[in-house]
Amino acid sequence: MKVCLVGNQNSGKTSLFNVLTGMNQKVGNWPGVTIDRKEGIIKSTDIQIIDLPGVYSLNPFTSEEKITRDFLLNEEYDVILNIIDSTSIERSLYLTTQLLDLNKNVVVALNMCDLLAKKGFHVHEDMLSKLLKVPVIKISALKNEGIDDLINAIKNQNNSYKSIKIFESDIENSIDKLSENIESNKRYNALKIIEDDTLYLKSEHPEAKEIIDNLYSRYQKRMDEVIADQRYNFIVKNKDKYFHADKDEETTSDKIDKVILNKYLAIPIFILIMALVYFLSVGLVGSFTVDGIDYLINLLKDSVENGLNSINAFPWLTSLICDGIITGVGAVLNFVPQLIILFICISVLETVGYMARISFFLDKVFRKFGLSGKSIIPFIVGSGCSVPGIMTTRTIENEKEKKTTIMLTPFIPCSAKLPIITLFTTFFFGSLAWLVSLSLYFLAIVIILLSAILLKKFYMKGESENYILELPEYKTPSFKYVSRDVIEKVWSFIKRAGSVIFICSILVWFLSSFSWTFTYGVPIEQSILASIGNILAYPFYPVIGELSWASTVSALLGLVAKEQVVSSMSVIAGLAETVEDGSLIFAQNGIFGFFTPLSAYSYMVFVLFSAPCIGAIGAMRREFKSLKTTFKAVAYQTLLAYILASLITGVGSLIMLFI
Amino acid sequence: MVITDLKLKQKAVISKINVKDQLLRRRMLDMGITTGTVVMVVKIAPLGDPLDISLRGYQLCLRKSELEQIECEVI
Incomplete structure (x- = not known):
């Protein structure tokens, strides 16, 4: 048996899907979290269930709504499970009347009845069932209530449904x-x-x-x-x-909105919330984690090294394990506590219902720049990871606003760039680290807005028209979902460290330990990596004002995954290290010792704003549906980062000369 | 008058829909913006645009440029 789950956007569809299947798909509190269909099996049955993107009607308005319409019209399935948000029952039932037109078996799940009862309203499911001539079951996807009844109702369906008469x-x-x-x-x-x-x-x-x-x-x-x-x-x-x-009165959401959407308070509150998120994840926790880097890596490295030496292992094997793998992977793993904080913040913002409000009050500003208020959602999601951020652009109706948003989302520093920011700012700016990190986020915003103007003027001409968004009710974030969401994201970061970063670290170690004649143990300046890097260092010179093969190669390896920059730097610094004092990476006489606060800043600017990682480029290609546009976008990003970083170095060193 | 002429919390009934763009018109109809529907402006974005209107027991945000295409009468 095959069931497809259909409902309005933000009606709790994915929550119900998760409850039914025991899976953990992404949920949020803004319209359009599900952007592609997902499949699963209902627990302890053999019923297959498909979660389709939320729709308001079978007349698609955006690309992800088309997925649902086309599925319902063209594919084979037995039952439509129609989930209804009881708090907006009229509009939800509008979709139901369209689903009934399809002449398929429909089972209606009335969700959020508890929320409705709090407002003083009640739905009589028996009467509704009589009216629509289909089973209607009250459920709470969040509290796991009514689910068994729902599964039974689905099981009892046979292909006998006849459309009811709705029209005159x-x-x-x-x-x-x-x-x-x-x-x-x-x-x-x-x-x-x-x-x-x-x-x-x-x-x-x-x-x-x-x-x-x-x-x-x-x-x-x-x-x-x-x-x-x-x-x-x-x-x-x-x-x-x-x-x-029972009664009709102002809802709690309306009361909260009086403050959150207040004419004078809305934007200060927004800035405060975002600053708090980055203060918590970059400033407060960041400094602790960076202090931990050298300590933990050295501790583990020393003990493994001693262990291997005591059994007379090959020197190259010891070096591979200690200088390559432990250093490379360890450098990245040290940022896990910081990412946990960031992911918690983003997850709470997503589930509480604030995202739609930000979109609502920033729409006017964003429209001036050729963006939609809805662009803010990809940007905030993108501060976790660009890939889901880019995918969220599917909810933007206007094709131009959508394309512009896709192109600009990678400029937002994602969680993988956080290690880079933290590493450089804490070492070079000390107690001002959080301020410098914040300046990078503001720079990202400035770059996004200026790029949007440029794109609007030369590339995506024409006026934007449409913006339709439903303001959801505020919800208390569910501990269960936030924790599952955070664990999943952190786990995928750790998995990446164990796979991509692991392999890359070995590669970096290999290329910087061997010469072209495959002799092991040559000075790092004679290694394969150095000889490649030495050529590339010339075009990279303006960015940092220094010919440094090591930082050139590290920046380039950021294409694989942005945290690889930190990982490569640790491996190279570790191999080149001659004197053990203080910081491993930025040791005075070390290979990265030339970095000044100025070149550190412009290096960060280049790494942060140039081409995103391969994963994000792939997501861009999928959403643009064009290799050419993707190429243009990446070229634009890289060129912009290059010019900007060179300007910072150039102008900065000039100023330094005079003071 | 059109919806953007309404004052905050003023109730009105939709009298005519003049939306030219067919995709937008369809979407508005699907969202329950049909003649005879009672609407009320409940929230105005801090910068004056878009507006949040309540209709059929839920709330919907639309830009002024869109709402200007919907005629209504105060009740």
């Missing part, structure tokens, strides 16, 4: 008449002909014109409006049968 008789008669000459999805397609929905199909039906003309002369309105109107009428005129209201 003349429309219903026209549907019947048109259906005779339609092959599949009869009722749905007949309605599309009546609506004259040219976006969906060009009608070649023989009787269509006459029927449409007749209906038009009766209603004197475009039929798409009449159909939408009658669907809502069907829902509203029966509402007192299934819906009961």
Whole structure:
């Protein structure tokens, strides 16, 4: 048996999917978290379930909504599980009336009834079931209630459903008449002909014109409006049968919004919240973790080294394990505590319902720059990781705003760039580290806004039009989901350290320990890596104002994963190390000893804003659906970073000369 | 008058939908913006645009440029 899960955006679809399957898909509190279909098996059954992106109707508006419509019309399945957000029941049932047109078995799950009851409203599921002639089950996806009843209702479905009459008789008669000459999805397609929905199909039906003309002369309105109107009428005129209201008063969300969306407070509150997130993850915890780097790595390295020496292992093997693997992977793993804090903050922001508000009050500003208020969601998600950030752009209706957002999301420093920021700022700026990190985030914002203007002027010409967003109710973040979400993200970071970073570290170790004649133990300046880096160091000279093969190669390896920059630097510094004093990476006489606060800053600017990692480039390509556009975007990012970093070094050193 | 002429918390009923862009028009209809629907402006973004309107028991944010295309009468 195959079930597909359909509902409005932000109706708790994915929460229900997770409860039913025991899986842990991403949930959030803004419309459009699910952007692609996901499949699973309902626990202790053999029922297959497919989670489809949220839709408001079967007339798709954005690319991810099209996925759902096309699935429902063209694929094979047995039951539609329609989840309804009881707190906006009219609009939710509108979708239900469209699903009923498909002539499939429908089971309705009434979600968030507890939230509704708090507001003083009640839904009578029995009456609603009688009205729609399908089973209606009250559930709470969050509290895991009513799930067994729901599974039983799904099991008991047999293909016997007949559409109920929703419209006035003349429309219903026209549907019947048109259906005779339609092959599949009869009722749905007949309605599309009546609506004259040219976006969906060009009608070649023989009787269509006459029927449409007749209906038009009766209603004197475009039929798409009449159909939408009658669907809502069907829902509203029966509402007192299934819906009961105790009282009508201002909701808690409205009260909170009076402060959060206050004319004068909204933007200061936003800045405060974002600053707090980065103060917590970069400033407070960051300094501790960096102190831990050298200590922990050295501790582990020394003991392993002693161990291996005592059993007379090959010197190259000892070096591979200690200087390559432990140093490279360890350098990255030290940032885990910091990432946990960042991921918790982002996860809470996502689930509480604040994201949609930020989008709402920043829309006007963003529109001036050719972006949509909805662009802020990819940006904030992107501060965790660009890949899901870029994917979230699918909820942006306008194609130009969407493309601009995809191109700009990688400029947001993601969690993998955090190790770079932390490493440099704590060493070179000490107690001002958090301020310098913050300046990089602000620089990111400035770059994004200026790039958006440039793109709007030269590349994505034209005005933006559409913006439709539903403001969700505020919710207390569920501890369960936040912790699962954070664990999953941290785990994927650790897995990356164990796979990609692991292999890369070995590679860096190999290339910097061997010469072209494959002789082991040559001075690092004669290694393969150094000879490659020495050539590349010339074009890289303006960025740091220094010919340094080691930092050139490290920056380049950031393409694999941005945290690899830190990992490569540790491996190279470790191999080149002659004197053991203080910091491992930035030791005075060491290979990276030339870094000054100025060149450290411009190096960070280059690494942060140039081409993102391969994963993010792949995500860009998927969303652009064009290799050429992707290439242009990456070239633009890299060129911009190069110019900016060179400017900082150039102008900065000039100023230094005069003071 | 159009929806953007409404004062905060003023109730009105939609009288005509003049949206030219067909995709947007469809979406508005699907979201329950049909003639005869009672609407109310409940929140205004701090910078004056977009607006948050309540209709059919839920809230929806739209830009002023979109709401200007919807005629309504105060009730």
